[in-house]
Amino acid sequence: MRAVTFQGVESVRADRVADPAIADGRDALVAVEIAAICGSDLHVYHGREKGLDAGTVLGHEFVGRVVETGPDVRTLRAGDRVMCPFTTSCGACFYCAAGLTARCVEGRLFGWVERGAGLHGGQAERVRVPLADSTLLRVPDDLPSDTALLLGDVLSTGAFCADMAGAGPAGASAVVGCGPVGLMAVLAASERGVPRGRLFAIDSVPERLALAERFGATPVRLGGERQPVDAVRAATAGRGADAVLEVVGSPAAARLAYDLVRPGGTIATVGVHTDPAFAFTPAEAYDKNLTYRVGRCPARALMPQLVSLARRRAADLAAVFTHRVPLESGADAYRLFASRAGGCVKVALVP
Numbered sequence: 001m002r003a004v005t006f007q008g009v010e011s012v013r014a015d016r017v018a019d020p021a022i023a024d025g026r027d028a029l030v031a032v033e034i035a036a037i038c039g040s041d042l043h044v045y046h047g048r049e050k051g052l053d054a055g056t057v058l059g060h061e062f063v064g065r066v067v068e069t070g071p072d073v074r075t076l077r078a079g080d081r082v083m084c085p086f087t088t089s090c091g092a093c094f095y096c097a098a099g100l101t102a103r104c105v106e107g108r109l110f111g112w113v114e115r116g117a118g119l120h121g122g123q124a125e126r127v128r129v130p131l132a133d134s135t136l137l138r139v140p141d142d143l144p145s146d147t148a149l150l151l152g153d154v155l156s157t158g159a160f161c162a163d164m165a166g167a168g169p170a171g172a173s174a175v176v177g178c179g180p181v182g183l184m185a186v187l188a189a190s191e192r193g194v195p196r197g198r199l200f201a202i203d204s205v206p207e208r209l210a211l212a213e214r215f216g217a218t219p220v221r222l223g224g225e226r227q228p229v230d231a232v233r234a235a236t237a238g239r240g241a242d243a244v245l246e247v248v249g250s251p252a253a254a255r256l257a258y259d260l261v262r263p264g265g266t267i268a269t270v271g272v273h274t275d276p277a278f279a280f281t282p283a284e285a286y287d288k289n290l291t292y293r294v295g296r297c298p299a300r301a302l303m304p305q306l307v308s309l310a311r312r313r314a315a316d317l318a319a320v321f322t323h324r325v326p327l328e329s330g331a332d333a334y335r336l337f338a339s340r341a342g343g344c345v346k347v348a349l350v351p
Contacts, residue, residue: 004059004333015331021294026070028132029128036062056111057122058123063152065317085126102298150180151310156303157181159185168193173244177206177207181270203221203222205340213318241265265290
C-alpha cells in the first residue's frame with residue numbers, strides 16, 4: 001500500500017509499504033478515506049522529538065471504513081465508517097474509567113515506532129487499529145468525514161484546553177497560537193460563552209487570525225501595532241486574562257502565556273513541549289498565584305460529547321482545511337504545512 005513515511009529530520013516520502021494485517025483478536029483494519037498532518041507531527045519532522053524509526057508510517061488523524069476485524073471485535077463490522085482518536089485505549093483500566101483515556105495502560109500513539117516497537121500511523125491507505133471496540137467510534141451518517149477527522153484530535157484538544165483553563169463568560173480568555181488546535185480552542189471558548197472583545201486570539205499569520213475572528217475572537221497580530229499583553233490588559237482594567245490557552249509548545253509561547261495571565265489566573269497548555277525547563281520560574285508562578293494545567297487530551301473520552309458541536313459548526317470546521325493533497329504528494333504536503341505557505345492552516349491527505 002501507499003503511505004507517508006518518516007526518513008529523518010525534514011525528510012518524509014510517499015512509499016510502498018507492506019499492508020497491515022490483523023495481529024490481535026481485538027484489532028480492526030481501516031481503509032483510510034481522509035487523513036491529516038498535525039502540528040505535533042512537525043515536532044518529529046523538525047527533529048524536536050527524537051527516537052522515531054526511519055520507515056515509520058506517520059500520522060494520527062484519520063477517518064475511514066472498517067474492512068476487516070479480529071475474532072474478538074464485538075461492536076464493529078466491515079463497512080462501518082469510523083473515526084479514531086490519536087491514541088488507542090482499552091476502555092476498562094483505571095485511567096479509562098476516570099476519563100483519562102490518553103493515559104490508558106494499554107494505549108499507544110498512532111504513528112510512533114521506536115526501536116521496532118509501536119504503532120504505525122494513518123497517513124496511509126490502510127491502518128491497523130488495536131483495541132478497536134474501545135478506540136474507534138462510528139461516524140454519524142450526517143457528519144462529514146473531514147469534520148469527524150477533527151474530532152479525533154484538534155477539536156477534542158481545543159475543547160480540552162478551554163475546559164482546563166476554565167474559559168467562560170465571566171472572564172477574559174487569550175489563545176496563544178492559532179494553528180488548527182488554537183482555532184479549535186477559540187471555537188470552544190466561544191461556545192463556552194466567552195464574548196467577542198474578551199476572547200483574544202494571538203498569532204502572526206493573517207489567514208489564521210481571520211479564521212479566529214470568524215470563530216468569535218478578537219485577533220491580535222504578533223509584531224503588530226498593538227502588543228498582545230497591552231491589548232488584553234486594556235480590556236481587563238489592567239489585570240490580564242483570567243484564562244490563557246497555550247497551544248504552541250514553545251518557550252516563547254509559554255512566556256507570553258505567563259505575561260498575559262492575571263494574578264490568580266489559569267494557564268492551560270496542550271502544546272507539545274520539548275524543552276527541558278519552564279519558560280518562567282517557580283518564583284514567578286508563586287508571585288502570580290498561578291494555576292498551571294497541562295497534558296495530553298483524552299480525545300476518546302471527549303469525542304462522543306463533541307459530536308453535537310461538530311454537527312452544528314460543520315461549515316466552520318471545514319474552513320480549517322485550506323489544502324487537500326493526494327497521499328502520494330505527502331512530502332510536498334509536509335513542506336507546505338511546515339512553511340505555512342499559501343495561507344496554509346491545515347492539510348488533508350487523501351488516498
